[in-house]
Amino acid sequence: MGIVLTVILVILVIALLILASCIKIVPQAHAYVVERLGAYQGTWNVGLHVKIPFIDRVARRVNLKEQVCDFAPQPVITKDNVTMQIDSIVFFMITDPRLYAYGVENPIMAIENLTATSLRNIIGDMELDQTLTSRETINTKMRSQLDIATDPWGIKVTRVELKNITPPAAIRDAMEKQMKAERERREAILRAEGEKRSTVLVAEGKKESQILTAEAEKQATILAAEADKEKQIKEAEGRAEAIRAVQQATADGIRMIKDAGADEAVLTIKSLEAFTQAADGKATKIIIPSQIQGIAGLANSLKEVITDVPQA
Numbered sequence: 001m002g003i004v005l006t007v008i009l010v011i012l013v014i015a016l017l018i019l020a021s022c023i024k025i026v027p028q029a030h031a032y033v034v035e036r037l038g039a040y041q042g043t044w045n046v047g048l049h050v051k052i053p054f055i056d057r058v059a060r061r062v063n064l065k066e067q068v069c070d071f072a073p074q075p076v077i078t079k080d081n082v083t084m085q086i087d088s089i090v091f092f093m094i095t096d097p098r099l100y101a102y103g104v105e106n107p108i109m110a111i112e113n114l115t116a117t118s119l120r121n122i123i124g125d126m127e128l129d130q131t132l133t134s135r136e137t138i139n140t141k142m143r144s145q146l147d148i149a150t151d152p153w154g155i156k157v158t159r160v161e162l163k164n165i166t167p168p169a170a171i172r173d174a175m176e177k178q179m180k181a182e183r184e185r186r187e188a189i190l191r192a193e194g195e196k197r198s199t200v201l202v203a204e205g206k207k208e209s210q211i212l213t214a215e216a217e218k219q220a221t222i223l224a225a226e227a228d229k230e231k232q233i234k235e236a237e238g239r240a241e242a243i244r245a246v247q248q249a250t251a252d253g254i255r256m257i258k259d260a261g262a263d264e265a266v267l268t269i270k271s272l273e274a275f276t277q278a279a280d281g282k283a284t285k286i287i288i289p290s291q292i293q294g295i296a297g298l299a300n301s302l303k304e305v306i307t308d309v310p311q312a
Contacts (some may be wrong), residue, residue, distance in 0.1 A: 022050045024058065031097040033060040043097050062097040066158060069108060074116045075165065076123040078131055084143045085166040086123070088115055090146065092158040099154030107153055113147070117158070128167065135162050 004028040022300060025048055026032055032044040036056050044058075051057070073087035094100045104110045122141050123131055131138070139160050167175070 018053050022051050022053050022056075024051065029064045031062045031064055032058045033062060033097050033101040035059040040098060060097070060101040062094055062100055064079075064094055065095075066091060066093040068092075069111060070163070071112050071115055073164065074119055076120050078123055078126060078128050080127045081177070082128045082171060083168060084123075084128075084171075085164075086119060087163045088119060088142070089161045089163050090115055091161075092155050092156060092157045094154055095156045096154030099152065101154075103153035107150075107155060108152070111150060111155070111157075114146060114149050115142065118142050118149075128171070132167075133166060135165075138162060183228070 024032065024044065026046050028046055029092055030046070032049070034041045034044055034049075034051060034056055036052070040059075041056060069090050069092070071090070073085040075083055076086055077083050092111065100107060119138075119142060122138055126134065126138075139162060142160040143157055146160060150157055195285050
């Protein structure tokens with residue numbers, strides 16, 4: 001009985017192990033290609049799956065994430081017969097696990113060889129300078145060609161990048177010399193443009209200074225002329241005011257004499273005073289009108305009257 005019980009337990013354990021091995025859990029972003037008796041049975045996606053023991057088997061586990069392959073540098077020849085080394089990077093993802101499992105024996109190697117041949121074909125139609133400056137064009141052409149070629153394998157090429165483009169050493173030296181000469185040429189042009197700009201600025205500054213100086217002198221001349229004009233106007237106004245004042249005083253004096261009712265004797269005395277002032281040491285001869293000759297006797301009479309009044 002003990003032996004039978006042991007055999008039964010062993011059979012149960014083996015059955016449990018076999019049953020456990022038939023239960024499969026497919027993780028996220030993965031797919032399992034299942035075969036039944038050697039033929040394709042189906043593709044398991046994410047989740048829990050159970051296969052038939054000894055009949056079904058998981059033929060291939062496929063990663064559905066986007067993958068990247070960095071391929072070794074490939075020798076290529078340009079249209080102008082320059083040999084260079086170019087290494088590329090290919091980004092791809094598996095869209096059909098069944099085609100990926102049965103389409104090609106080694107998909108990664110196939111993509112690498114296809115990349116090398118496509119790169120040689122594209123670079124062979126381009127010259128060296130165009131190759132160095134047309135990376136985006138090369139990437140686009142390679143991605144298009146690889147995507148078409150890998151579609152029967154269940155692979156979609158999403159992106160292709162040229163990692164490095166390495167020309168021969170002699171070409172690199174020539175390019176460095178050319179770049180150095182170009183930099184020196186640009187430096188000389190920039191220096192000349194700077195000197196030209198500086199000269200123009202100095203000339204413009206000098207011209208502006210001369211204009212400002214001329215405007216300042218013009219303004220000073222105008223102000224001086226206006227000041228002299230104002231001075232002459234003020235002097236003329238002052239003289240005119242003085243003349244008006246003298247004339248006004250003379251008119252007032254005549255008016256006062258007239259208002260006071262002066263007789264002929266007073267007028268005669270005023271006339272004598274005027275002659276006295278006229279002959280105040282500045283004239284050598286004085287001509288007295290005949291009408292005033294009779295006034296002399298009158299003046300002597302007045303003098304005697306004035307002299308006699310204090311004696312009385």
